[in-house]
Amino acid sequence: MIPYNKRTSILIKGATHNCRKTDIFIDDGKIQAVGEGIRSEFKSSADFEIDAGGDVLLPGLVNTHTHAAMSLLRGYADDMILFEWLSQKIWPLEAHLNGDDVYWGTRLACLEMIKSGTVAFNDMYFFMDRAADAVEEAGMRACLSHGFIDLFTEEKREAEIKATINLHNHIKSRNNPKLTFATGPHALYTVSPEGLTWCAEYATENDAGIHIHLSETQQEVDDCVKNNGITPAAHLDKYGILTERTVAAHCCYLDDSECELLGKRKTAASHNPASNMKLAGGRAIPYSALKNAGAPVCLGTDGCASNNNLDLFEEMKIAALLQKFTTGDPTILPAAEAIDIASRTGAEALRTGGGTIAPGFAADIILVDRNAICQAPFHNPISNIVYACGGNAVRSVICDGAILMHDREIPGEDAILAGAEAAATSLVARREEEIRNQS
Numbered sequence: 187m188i189p190y191n192k193r194t195s196i197l198i199k200g201a202t203h204n205c206r207k208t209d210i211f212i213d214d215g216k217i218q219a220v221g222e223g224i225r226s227e228f229k230s231s232a233d234f235e236i237d238a239g240g241d242v243l244l245p246g247l248v249n250t251h252t253h254a255a256m257s258l259l260r261g262y263a264d265d266m267i268l269f270e271w272l273s274q275k276i277w278p279l280e281a282h283l284n285g286d287d288v289y290w291g292t293r294l295a296c297l298e299m300i301k302s303g304t305v306a307f308n309d310m311y312f313f314m315d316r317a318a319d320a321v322e323e324a325g326m327r328a329c330l331s332h333g334f335i336d337l338f339t340e341e342k343r344e345a346e347i348k349a350t351i352n353l354h355n356h357i358k359s360r361n362n363p364k365l366t367f368a369t370g371p372h373a374l375y376t377v378s379p380e381g382l383t384w385c386a387e388y389a390t391e392n393d394a395g396i397h398i399h400l401s402e403t404q405q406e407v408d409d410c411v412k413n414n415g416i417t418p419a420a421h422l423d424k425y426g427i428l429t430e431r432t433v434a435a436h437c438c439y440l441d442d443s444e445c446e447l448l449g450k451r452k453t454a455a456s457h458n459p460a461s462n463m464k465l466a467g468g469r470a471i472p473y474s475a476l477k478n479a480g481a482p483v484c485l486g487t488d489g490c491a492s493n494n495n496l497d498l499f500e501e502m503k504i505a506a507l508l509q510k511f512t513t514g515d516p517t518i519l520p521a522a523e524a525i526d527i528a529s530r531t532g533a534e535a536l537r538t539g540g541g542t543i544a545p546g547f548a549a550d551i552i553l554v555d556r557n558a559i560c561q562a563p564f565h566n567p568i569s570n571i572v573y574a575c576g577g578n579a580v581r582s583v584i585c586d587g588a589i590l591m592h593d594r595e596i597p598g599e600d601a602i603l604a605g606a607e608a609a610a611t612s613l614v615a616r617r618e619e620e621i622r623n624q625s
């Protein structure tokens with residue numbers, strides 16, 4: 187019997203780590219020991235053993251920008267310009283969302299993320315108490331934020347403040363260390379200065395994260411400079427949004443001084459290359475400038491309506507290729523660094539305690555199939571993982587010392603697929619009925 191979703195003491199034997207055979211012992215949700223031949227020392231302490239058979243051991247991946255329940259909108263609206271896509275298709279459909287939709291959409295998203303080696307994610311959406319149900323049942327870690335959109339009116343701002351405080355209280359009441367809270371000011375074009383200030387102050391008072399979209403398009407930059415006389419990052423900084431607890435998604439159009447500012451504030455930039463390419467944002471994140479400025483760069487998928495999946499293996503490859511292609515420099519963002527931005531830097535930004543394979547770190551780890559086609563030949567498993575493998579090469583996932591997937595099995599998968607399919611069908615039907623009534 188596999189003890190799914192329950193903390194256990196686990197001995198993993200014969201994994202490949204840093205090109206060497208290694209064992210790893212996990213207990214109390216933490217990595218206790220890593221090394222060749224530690225099995226004799228820990229054999230009697232382990233409740234469960236996994237024979238890794240050479241599978242590649244990696245830190246669990248961290249998706250630093252998602253709207254998980256948008257998995258229900260996968261394929262609903264593609265091939266459009268960002269603002270038209272949001273205002274004509276996505277927001278009118280989202281107006282019909284209810285808590286059950288968010289529950290099923292987040293269940294589906296968690297299933298997809300676990301299947302592709304992700305253990306933690308940073309999520310901004312609505313009805314987030316129901317997202318919390320889904321995350322908890324899946325056994326993952328998540329930082330949850332209510333998408334705060336006041337559209338520059340005081341009435342909406344009051345409602346968003348209430349929703350944010352309610353979510354914070356709800357998460358505290360669950361008393362689950364794997365669930366954390368962030369304020370979620372959507373973007374500078376949807377949130378007033380008063381709203382931004384409130385989100386910044388509330389997060390700082392509560393030592394919470396801040397999750398925001400930043401500098402996704404040229405339009406956002408042009409409008410910000412026209413309306414405020416300063417660049418988007420400077421605008422957010424004016425209202426206290428750029429902190430070391432902040433994750434800013436996209437960051438495509440940051441200029442050098444904005445990269446310096448993120449570096450100074452230690453604000454993490456979440457790179458979402460697939461979404462940027464699909465929505466044709468027109469520019470890749472200034473990866474080297476951010477890195478040189480000391481700003482942590484991490485990786486995210488964005489929602490399933492603009493990606494259209496949650497596979498961070500694909501995202502690592504796209505990130506590496508996009509940097510190489512746009513800079514003309516094939517040495518930029520090498521494979522090991524792509525894995526680093528998909529795991530360690532994200533774990534640090536979300537303060538999960540994981541992201542590194544060493545004693546004392548959270549037992550958030552994955553095993554990638556040694557016998558997958560993408561690992562043949564086995565010259566360089568790190569290269570294979572970034573440039574050849576997809577998330578379906580992941581065999582096992584452990585989060586907080588609990589097994590979430592073993593040999594690609596996750597309990598309840600069929601019921602999740604059925605529940606999500608039904609929720610998506612009903613959501614679109616409600617929107618279609620509205621369209622019929624309007625015409």
Ligand SMILES: C[C@H]1O[C@@H](n2cnc3c(N)ncnc32)[C@H](O)[C@@H]1O
Pocket residue numbers: 253272276277280310311333372373399402461488489492
């Ligand atoms: C939280 C809110 O963010 C919206 N959303 C989803 N994808 C993007 C994007 N690339 N840029 C801006 N907003 C986005 C969701 O549709 C939701 O309305």
Ligand SMILES: [Zn+2]
Pocket residue numbers: 251252253399435488489
């Ligand atoms: Zn987004």
